[in-house]
Amino acid sequence: MLPVNKAMAGRESYFWHKLHSLSGIVPVGFYMVQHLTLNSFALAGPKAYNGVINFFEGMPKHFLIVLKYGVVWLPLLFHAIYGLFIASRMEAYVSPAAKKYRENGYYLWQRWSGIFAFVFLCYHMASTSIANARFGPDTTVYYENWASYLSGTGYVFLIVYVLGILACAYHLAYGIWMFCIRWGITISEESQQRMARFSKAAFFFLTLLGWLALVGFFYSPLAPKDTVASTSPPVETPQSSVPGTTEL
Ligand code: HEM
Numbered sequence: 001m002l003p004v005n006k007a008m009a010g011r012e013s014y015f016w017h018k019l020h021s022l023s024g025i026v027p028v029g030f031y032m033v034q035h036l037t038l039n040s041f042a043l044a045g046p047k048a049y050n051g052v053i054n055f056f057e058g059m060p061k062h063f064l065i066v067l068k069y070g071v072v073w074l075p076l077l078f079h080a081i082y083g084l085f086i087a088s089r090m091e092a093y094v095s096p097a098a099k100k101y102r103e104n105g106y107y108l109w110q111r112w113s114g115i116f117a118f119v120f121l122c123y124h125m126a127s128t129s130i131a132n133a134r135f136g137p138d139t140t141v142y143y144e145n146w147a148s149y150l151s152g153t154g155y156v157f158l159i160v161y162v163l164g165i166l167a168c169a170y171h172l173a174y175g176i177w178m179f180c181i182r183w184g185i186t187i188s189e190e191s192q193q194r195m196a197r198f199s200k201a202a203f204f205f206l207t208l209l210g211w212l213a214l215v216g217f218f219y220s221p222l223a224p225k226d227t228v229a230s231t232s233p234p235v236e237t238p239q240s241s242v243p244g245t246t247e248l
């Protein structure tokens with residue numbers, strides 16, 4: 001059972017809470033799934049990954065701006081800020097008696113993973129999206145930049161990404177389960193258990209997808225044979241530099 005009580009529902013606006021819940025799935029959740037899928041193109045090598053980057057870079061600017069800020073940034077910003085507001089009150093919602101239930105542990109982790117996701121995404125978006133807008137893609141977001149970035153500085157950034165993906169995957173996967181209860185999609189105990197199994201599978205799958213994308217920047221088993229050994233820059237040449245090291 002979802003550990004939400006009436007007192008909790010009464011403390012926050014019903015409308016904003018529903019909107020927060022919806023924004024976690026549409027568009028933010030969908031964005032994350034497609035984003036990790038496209039990032040996993042790194043497994044097919046520099047040409048495939050840079051092709052994705054070039055696809056977005058080549059979009060008409062006005063369309064890209066609406067897509068980026070209207071469909072991704074704005075809903076994420078709302079979800080993050082309202083989410084931090086909810087999380088800041090979390091202790092008040094959990095009665096000591098309820099803490100012994102396993103679901104309550106999952107629920108608390110969902111909030112902690114949201115806080116971690118917030119820190120991770122501030123850093124991630126500043127070092128990719130904002131850095132790209134300011135310095136251009138050549139020194140920020142191409143395959144070669146990622147490859148040197150993730151393997152540099154004693155693998156610190158790789159660890160940050162491994163944990164960031166884990167937190168986001170958990171947050172979304174458990175969020176799907178909560179969403180279905182909140183919106184009356186899963187009402188019976190049985191349907192909630194079925195959804196719990198789906199959420200566990202989603203957690204596993206999303207983590208794997210994100211981690212495989214990271215692997216792709218070290219080793220690209222799906223790259224066409226003629227490009228596997230190639231370490232030279234692709235057609236639209238990014239210079240070898242590191243996203244995180246550009247001054248913002
Ligand atoms: C394998 C790990 C990841 C890689 C390689 C990666 C790569 C990128 C790149 C290259 C950009 C910049 C796009 C641009 O040029 O503007 C970006 C932006 C972004 N990423 Fe990631 N990302 C990863 C994981 C994640 C995760 C787990 C999330 C969680 C939802 C996420 C959310 C975002 C968001 C919200 C943006 C800003 C969107 C935009 O301005 O276009 N990323 N990412």
Ligand code: HEM
Pocket residue numbers: 020021022023024025028029032079080081082083084086087110111114115117118119121168171172174175176178179180182
């Ligand atoms: C950026 C930082 C984020 C923060 C601070 C945050 C915070 C939260 C919090 C506190 C909840 C629980 C709401 C409740 O108790 O009712 C929540 C739910 C949720 N979040 Fe996030 N979140 C963040 C990012 C994300 C991202 C990147 C995604 C998707 C990839 C996401 C998807 C969801 C979903 C699906 C739910 C469940 C909605 C529901 O309760 O019905 N969140 N978030």
